Amino acid sequence: MPNLKKLVVLISGTGSNLQAILDACAANKLPAQVVAVISNKADAHGLQRAQKHNVPTAVKIKSPGQSRTEYDAELAELVASYKPDLIVLAGWMRILSHAFLKQFPNRVINLHPALPGAFPGANAIERAFNAFQQGEIQGTGIIVHLVPDEGVDSGPVLDQAVVPIFQNDTLASLTSRMHEAEHRLLISTLQNILCKMSV
Ligand code: GRF
Numbered sequence: 001m002p003n004l005k006k007l008v009v010l011i012s013g014t015g016s017n018l019q020a021i022l023d024a025c026a027a028n029k030l031p032a033q034v035v036a037v038i039s040n041k042a043d044a045h046g047l048q049r050a051q052k053h054n055v056p057t058a059v060k061i062k063s064p065g066q067s068r069t070e071y072d073a074e075l076a077e078l079v080a081s082y083k084p085d086l087i088v089l090a091g092w093m094r095i096l097s098h099a100f101l102k103q104f105p106n107r108v109i110n111l112h113p114a115l116p117g118a119f120p121g122a123n124a125i126e127r128a129f130n131a132f133q134q135g136e137i138q139g140t141g142i143i144v145h146l147v148p149d150e151g152v153d154s155g156p157v158l159d160q161a162v163v164p165i166f167q168n169d170t171l172a173s174l175t176s177r178m179h180e181a182e183h184r185l186l187i188s189t190l191q192n193i194l195c196k197m198s199v
Contacts, residue, residue: 005032005194008084010092011039015046017090017111020183021190022053029187031194036082038075040094056082062094072100079104085197090186093122095150106146109193111186112153113178115141115160120153125175132165139164140174142182144189159189 007025009018018037024030037050038058047057060078062071075096079087080103089096089110101108114124118140119131128140141162145155163181165174 003031003198005085005197006035006083007032007086007088007190008036008038008079008082009034009046009050009088009090010079011037011044011046011090012041012093013044013046013091015044015049015091016179017182017186018046019049020187021088021090022049022055024187024190026053030190031198032086032190035084036079038078040092046091068097069099072097076100076103086190086193088186088190089147095152096147097150101147101149105148108147109158109189110145110147110153110155111182112143112145113140113182114143114153115162116143116145116157117154124153125178126171129165129169129171129174132169137165140178142178142185144185158193159185161185 009021011018022034025032025034034055036056036058037046038060039047040060042059050057058078060075087104087108089108112124114128119127128137131137139162141160143157143160145157147155161181163178
């Protein structure tokens with residue numbers, strides 16, 4: 001199909017959000033194709049998901065002794081080789097430094113399972129669940145945001161969704177509701193961004 005925007009997706013693990021993107025592309029719900037999936041972990045399950053969709057994969061592991069700047073510069077070179085229109089961090093568990101981000105201004109987006117400013121960093125769903133049980137919060141949510149700098153889950157918000165927490169929730173039931181909400185929000189945000197890029 002002509003005019004498909006090129007996405008490079010960076011992952012570190014399961015890749016359920018990657019799967020949502022792959023499925024949306026296959027169903028023509030996104031005017032895009034995933035041109036590469038890159039993982040910083042050799043055993044990330046998302047790599048197999050990409051291979052099932054015949055998407056090229058690469059594993060880029062930081063070598064012992066390699067500086068963050070060197071790693072990020074090499075990663076940027078690898079990503080740039082696919083000429084992406086947009087880079088999606090979908091469960092990518094490394095903070096990207098300026099050495100990477102300067103190559104792709106306004107073209108890196110991240111998904112985070114918490115509302116703006118709440119629970120940045122790892123284990124956000126579990127931390128929200130615990131805070132709910134302590135009576136500190138009523139609910140949680142998801143954001144998709146731009147990644148302009150090294151701030152953790154803090155860039156300009158492109159879209160967000162509130163996710164309720166119920167009294168009878170377990171961490172597992174909340175996690176499952178969060179992932180469903182993430183998949184929906186990621187695809188709708190990508191639809192909006194890609195539409196604007198096509199104009
Ligand atoms: C998601 O909750 C995402 O928001 C967070 O890491 C998780 C990745 O899940 N940054 P998956 O690998 O896409 O299943």
